Amino acid sequence: MKTVEAPERIEAPRGAPAPRSVVRYRVRRISYTTLMYVLLLALCSLILLPAGWMLTAALKPDVAPVFTPTPEWFPTEFWEWDNFRRVLTESMPFLRYMINTMTIVIANILGVILSCSIVGFAFARLRFRGSKVLFYILIVTMLIPWQALMVPQFLFFTEIGLYGTYLPLILPSFTGTAFFIFLIRQYMRTIPRDLDDAARVDGLNTWQIFWRIILPLSTPVLTVCAVFTFLSSWNNLLGPLIYLDSEEKFTVAIGLANLVTRADTPWNLTMAANLVSILPTVIVYFFVQKKLIGGIASVGLKG
Amino acid sequence: MAEITLRGVTKVFADRTEAVHSLDLDVPDGKLIVLVGPSGCGKTTVLRMIAGLEDLSGGTIAIGDRVMNEVPPGDRDIAMVFQNYALYPHMTVYQNMALSLKIRKLGKEEMRRRVDEAAEILHLQELLHKRPRELSGGQRQRVAMGRAIVRQPQAFLMDEPLSNLDAKLRVQMRAEILRIQREFQVTTVYVTHDQTEAMTLGDLVVVLRRGELQQVGSPDELYTRPVNLFVGGFIGSPAMNLAEARFTTEHGAAFVEFGGHRLVIPPETLAAKPGLAAFEGRSVIVGIRPEDMDDAALVSGHLPDARIPIVVDLKEGMGSDVYLHFTIDAPPVVTEDTRELASDIGEKALDELHEQASERRSTFVARVSPETTASVGRSCDLHVETRKLYFFDPATGRSIDGDLEAGSLHAASALAD
Numbered sequence: 020m021k022t023v024e025a026p027e028r029i030e031a032p033r034g035a036p037a038p039r040s041v042v043r044y045r046v047r048r049i050s051y052t053t054l055m056y057v058l059l060l061a062l063c064s065l066i067l068l069p070a071g072w073m074l075t076a077a078l079k080p081d082v083a084p085v086f087t088p089t090p091e092w093f094p095t096e097f098w099e100w101d102n103f104r105r106v107l108t109e110s111m112p113f114l115r116y117m118i119n120t121m122t123i124v125i126a127n128i129l130g131v132i133l134s135c136s137i138v139g140f141a142f143a144r145l146r147f148r149g150s151k152v153l154f155y156i157l158i159v160t161m162l163i164p165w166q167a168l169m170v171p172q173f174l175f176f177t178e179i180g181l182y183g184t185y186l187p188l189i190l191p192s193f194t195g196t197a198f199f200i201f202l203i204r205q206y207m208r209t210i211p212r213d214l215d216d217a218a219r220v221d222g223l224n225t226w227q228i229f230w231r232i233i234l235p236l237s238t239p240v241l242t243v244c245a246v247f248t249f250l251s252s253w254n255n256l257l258g259p260l261i262y263l264d265s266e267e268k269f270t271v272a273i274g275l276a277n278l279v280t281r282a283d284t285p286w287n288l289t290m291a292a293n294l295v296s297i298l299p300t301v302i303v304y305f306f307v308q309k310k311l312i313g314g315i316a317s318v319g320l321k322g
Numbered sequence: 323m324a325e326i327t328l329r330g331v332t333k334v335f336a337d338r339t340e341a342v343h344s345l346d347l348d349v350p351d352g353k354l355i356v357l358v359g360p361s362g363c364g365k366t367t368v369l370r371m372i373a374g375l376e377d378l379s380g381g382t383i384a385i386g387d388r389v390m391n392e393v394p395p396g397d398r399d400i401a402m403v404f405q406n407y408a409l410y411p412h413m414t415v416y417q418n419m420a421l422s423l424k425i426r427k428l429g430k431e432e433m434r435r436r437v438d439e440a441a442e443i444l445h446l447q448e449l450l451h452k453r454p455r456e457l458s459g460g461q462r463q464r465v466a467m468g469r470a471i472v473r474q475p476q477a478f479l480m481d482e483p484l485s486n487l488d489a490k491l492r493v494q495m496r497a498e499i500l501r502i503q504r505e506f507q508v509t510t511v512y513v514t515h516d517q518t519e520a521m522t523l524g525d526l527v528v529v530l531r532r533g534e535l536q537q538v539g540s541p542d543e544l545y546t547r548p549v550n551l552f553v554g555g556f557i558g559s560p561a562m563n564l565a566e567a568r569f570t571t572e573h574g575a576a577f578v579e580f581g582g583h584r585l586v587i588p589p590e591t592l593a594a595k596p597g598l599a600a601f602e603g604r605s606v607i608v609g610i611r612p613e614d615m616d617d618a619a620l621v622s623g624h625l626p627d628a629r630i631p632i633v634v635d636l637k638e639g640m641g642s643d644v645y646l647h648f649t650i651d652a653p654p655v656v657t658e659d660t661r662e663l664a665s666d667i668g669e670k671a672l673d674e675l676h677e678q679a680s681e682r683r684s685t686f687v688a689r690v691s692p693e694t695t696a697s698v699g700r701s702c703d704l705h706v707e708t709r710k711l712y713f714f715d716p717a718t719g720r721s722i723d724g725d726l727e728a729g730s731l732h733a734a735s736a737l738a739d
Contacts, residue, residue: 213408216375221422221469222396231421235412 077102077290086286100289106288107295111274114268120253121272121299123188127252128245130192132201135244136237138195139203140229144215154204161197173261183264188255192248199244206240207233242310249303271296324386324476325351326372326509331719332380341367342533344381349477349526352507354500356524358514360556363499364533365513366481372511373402373479385476396425401470402479407462409454415441416450419468434715440471443502460491467502467685472635478503478510496522512609517557521545529553532664551607551719552659560612560645561663562657563686566716567608569601574626577627578608578711581684585708586627597722598713606722607655612645614634615688617696618703628708633701635685639692646688646696646704659719670691705709 080099107113141147142154177189210233218228234241256272263269269277277295278289304311326349333342342364349355357365370376372383374395383390390398401422407419416437423433441447444464454462463483470478483499484492500523503510509530514520520527521541529536529544529552537549548554552614554562567580576587576598592598598606618629636647656679664671678684688704696702 102461194334211406211408213404213406214410216373216395217402217404217408217469218421219375219395220402222425223421224394224396227425232410236410260323299686 025038030243071298073294077294079287081287090156092246096203102287102291103295106278106292110206110278110285110292113271113274113292113295114270115267116269116274119185119268120272123185123259123270124249124252125256126185126189127192128248129195130189131244131248132241134193134195134198135203136234136241137229138200139207140233142200142204143207144212144233145225147245157197157200161201169257169261176262182262183268184262185268187262192252199247203240206237212237226273237308242307246303246307246311250300253300324509325349326477326511328368328372328381328427329384330381331368331371331383333364333371333376334379334569340533342371345533345535347528347535349509349511351509353525354503354510354512355526355528356512356514356520356522357528358517358520358531358556359530359536361515361695362532363530364700365530367533368530369402369479369481369511369513370456373400374398375457393605398468399473399476399726400479401475403466403470403481403483404647405482407454407466409462409465410455414451414453415446415457415465415468418454418465422469422473426716436472436474437468440468443466443471443505444498445505446591456509459487460495463487463491463495464498467499471502471506474506475552478508478512480510480512482514483512483656483686485515491521499523519557521557527557529556537699547721547723548712550659551609551655551657551714551721552663554609554714554721555663557658558611560687560689562609562712563650563684564607564660565652565684565686566655567606567652569598569604569606569713571602578606578713581610581650583630583650584627585630585706585711587711588709591711593710595713595723600711601715601722605716606718607714607716610686610706610715611710611712612687612689613712614707615690615704615705617690617694619695620691620693621705629704630705630706631701632686632688634696634709637696637698643689644692644694646690646694646702648686648688649683649703650686651683653682654678655716657716657719 075093078099079102091280102322142150142157172187172191173182176182181190182186212238215228218232223231254272255270256276259270259273263273275289275292278284278292326347328345328347331342331345331347332340334340345368347368353587357368359365367376371378374390374393378391385398385400402461410421418427418439419440420719423436428436432609437450438447441450444467446461446464446468449457449461449465454465457465463486466483480499484495496519499512512519512523514523521544524541526538527541528538531552537544537553539547544553544557548557551564555564565580567578570579572575578585578587578591585712587598632646632648634646634648636645638645638647646677654675656675661672661676664675690696690704694702714720715722
């Protein structure tokens with residue numbers, strides 16, 4: 020550390036900043052970085068605060084008040100880990116609900132990927148009469164809110180005898196979703212056309228081009244669609260509420276909603292169940308985040 | 323192996339532009355034929371029609387004895403190399419090369435054997451497990467070649483396969499392509515924009531312009547006997563110098579005069595170009611190739627009146643040659659042909675052509691021996707090889723030569739036999 024003072028005495032080479040400004044620059048840079056980190060940490064804890072409160076609330080014993088005039092971030096009475104066991108086994112058949120939900124989610128993802136990728140491929144890569152008009156009609160259907168379709172759809176599914184089964188919650192995804200078709204089409208349009216030509220010369224037919232060339236190259240956008248579908252059907256409360264009529268078919272979302280009653284809601288147990296229900300989403304995000312961010316960036320989709 | 327025959331092939335796109343107009347072409351079995359021409363001349367469209375990637379608006383295409391108009395690309399038994407290689411990004415080099423064999427349901431062992439064989443020819447053995455994005459441009463190009471070779475097709479179609487490589491690699495890969503083509507003796511149609519490639523690779527070169535055939539011939543034939551101004555200006559680098567000139571005779575000797583210069587046309591040239599006589603006292607377009615001029619001080623025993631005095635504007639040393647740029651006091655030849663040739667080089671070249679036309683001067687280039695003592699700003703005498711002058715009809719742009727077109731087509735069919 021002897022050299023620290025040296026710059027004062029040695030003549031600075033031409034063009035290099037004077038020693039004093041070097042020091043000033045360093046100080047400024049360090050303080051800037053520090054400030055940024057402090058700000059980010061503050062923001063981060065603000066976002067994590069509700070989740071933290073949820074965890075502490077979930078660990079409170081039944082007798083401790085969950086809602087206090089000033090929120091109790093670190094309550095005096097907690098660490099009641101047994102709450103988790105109780106809510107998962109006693110309050111409701113949580114495992115059953117989990118399996119039910121997973122069934123619906125996986126079927127939905129399959130349906131979306133299959134139907135939307137085929138339609139997206141046709142719009143993106145095939146030349147046929149009226150493709151533009153059809154595509155615009157498809158886009159327009161994005162403007163119809165699901166709530167408007169709710170009643171006719173319910174009547175339809177009841178009429179054909181599917182009320183009380185999972186099919187009304189699964190079948191629609193196999194008929195395509197305008198938004199995902201749009202996303203997939205946009206992505207597939209960016210894949211060079213020469214690949215189709217090369218594949219054609221190699222002897223592939225249109226179906227093989229889709230299956231062997233275009234589909235594997237579309238994994239980023241398919242991941243985006245899969246994750247969005249996962250989230251929406253995992254969180255779907257209204258759909259299962261409308262179509263499911265027996266407890267053994269209920270989903271996690273219904274189970275959570277059922278915990279909340281007009282009076283006497285066991286908030287500690289509700290929070291515990293909520294925490295567990297978040298887990299799959301967090302795990303999925305953890306595994307696909309890299310692909311997801313890449314995919315979202317590549318399809319020009321934000322937020 | 324098979325020959326490819328095009329008869330009256332026409333392509334009109336949906337927007338009614340006619341990309342190819344009634345093209346007749348024979349690609350002899352086992353030969354490499356190069357389609358060359360400026361951008362938008364229809365060369366790639368022709369290739370894509372042979373591949374089956376583009377429908378025909380008229381005419382027929384046959385490979386071997388079979389008319390292919392309605393046959394899908396995969397069943398034409400052809401392989402194509404694309405300009406940007408079109409390798410499948412999600413597959414390894416091996417998978418890229420093997421895909422067409424897999425689709426044809428070839429046995430695993432046979433597939434392995436064929437891919438290994440192609441990989442060996444192209445030195446790709448170490449790369450078989452890599453994906454295209456891990457490869458350099460040259461390696462990708464070789465994989466694209468390999469993908470074509472494993473098919474053992476009746477014909478190779480190549481669409482500017484070297485245009486994305488740097489100059490050095492291009493020369494190397496050009497030799498490689500030639501080697502492979504000679505080794506396998508596969509009928510090859512090669513599209514390029516680069517006339518050096520056309521001249522070095524082609525058994526036959528086809529010059530296209532605006533979808534119309536200009537000339538078919540061996541590279542040498544196109545160079546020495548271009549049928550028109552367009553071919554004359556397109557083939558050769560640096561390009562042929564062109565000037566409007568007067569053709570006169572005096573006491574039995576023939577002269578050509580341009581920009582204050584006068585050259586004697588030797589009797590053997592006159593005899594070889596009987597059509598010239600009709601132009602006596604009229605204007606013609608004279609073409610002088612840069613390599614047919616040299617520093618007069620370095621030429622011994624030259625013909626009389628074969629010199630032009632010049633002032634050097636620019637001297638470019640190339641090592642083996644020296645390019646001398648100089649100005650001639652004659653307007654450049656501005657016709658449809660020369661305008662198109664200039665615009666193919668770039669917008670700037672076209673502007674320059676018009677600017678020179680308004681100033682009634684044109685720039686010539688001479689390719690002289692490196693021993694020349696000529697220097698910028700100084701005058702010097704150039705010797706012109708008057709036996710190698712080219713003459714064109716200013717009205718039609720056709721070469722004044724006798725019945726050349728029939729001759730060159732004849733040569734083409736002779737080669738086919």
